[in-house]
Amino acid sequence: MSQLSSQDALKAQVAQAALAYVQPHALIGVGTGSTVNFFIDALAHSGIPLQGAVSSSVASTQRMQSLGIPVVDVSQVDALSVYIDGADEIDGHGYMIKGGGAALTREKIVAAQAQQFVCIVDQSKRVDILGAFPLPVEVIPMAVPHIIRQFAALGGRAVLRLREGQALVTDNGQHIVDVHGLKLSDPLAQEALISQWPGVVTVGIFAYQKADVCLLATPSGVQTLRY
Ligand code: 5RP
Numbered sequence: 001m002s003q004l005s006s007q008d009a010l011k012a013q014v015a016q017a018a019l020a021y022v023q024p025h026a027l028i029g030v031g032t033g034s035t036v037n038f039f040i041d042a043l044a045h046s047g048i049p050l051q052g053a054v055s056s057s058v059a060s061t062q063r064m065q066s067l068g069i070p071v072v073d074v075s076q077v078d079a080l081s082v083y084i085d086g087a088d089e090i091d092g093h094g095y096m097i098k099g100g101g102a103a104l105t106r107e108k109i110v111a112a113q114a115q116q117f118v119c120i121v122d123q124s125k126r127v128d129i130l131g132a133f134p135l136p137v138e139v140i141p142m143a144v145p146h147i148i149r150q151f152a153a154l155g156g157r158a159v160l161r162l163r164e165g166q167a168l169v170t171d172n173g174q175h176i177v178d179v180h181g182l183k184l185s186d187p188l189a190q191e192a193l194i195s196q197w198p199g200v201v202t203v204g205i206f207a208y209q210k211a212d213v214c215l216l217a218t219p220s221g222v223q224t225l226r227y
Pocket of ligand 1: 031032033034035036085086087088097098099100101102103104107
């Protein structure tokens with residue numbers, strides 16, 4: 001059996017802890033990323049029967065389907081008992097930066113329909129002030145130059161995200177800019193401001209869709225933080 005890196009061991013540990021938030025026969029929302037991949041694997045192996053899982057990305061849909069987890073379309077559900085997802089950063093209020101995996105738009109839509117957001121992270125993601133991680137923003141392609149200028153006026157350096165030398169195209173057919181150098185000292189106000197710029201599909205500040213619970217993996221165990 002392959003040896004997990006210490007960070008992957010923390011991700012596996014926190015993914016296992018998240019199973020406690022999955023009620024049998026529930027409808028749940030599932031996020032995207034390497035931590036969530038550990039959760040999907042743990043869920044499949046747990047044998048917990050589900051009514052279904054709403055996915056936040058093509059990648060998570062494929063992983064769940066390959067492991068026999070029933071995936072349901074978000075348009076077919078009224079509410080989800082819980083949404084389980086990782087984050088790139090989380091602060092002391094449960095506000096987060098998300099979108100490192102380019103799935104932020106669907107993540108925010110699915111999170112908005114859940115009664116509880118359970119964020120699963122290792123301790124490297126816990127910060128006092130959001131912004132050291134470049135802020136992902138999903139943007140309609142024709143608006144990218146304008147949005148880069150808008151961020152420059154705020155003191156940020158927005159960079160178009162590339163994949164294999166080309167602009168990355170999201171599951172929604174849009175582009176991502178990653179904004180360096182922004183200190184997110186007022187995440188609610190900054191999310192509201194950036195969200196209303198024409199051409200922005202979704203900003204990766206999750207303050208309105210904040211975490212209710214953070215499961216934080218540390219070498220001495222998983223801590224539960226409630227907001
Ligand atoms: C994807 C996300 C992820 O939750 C975030 O990037 C954290 O990913 P990982 O668990 O791989 O560190 O927002 O869009």
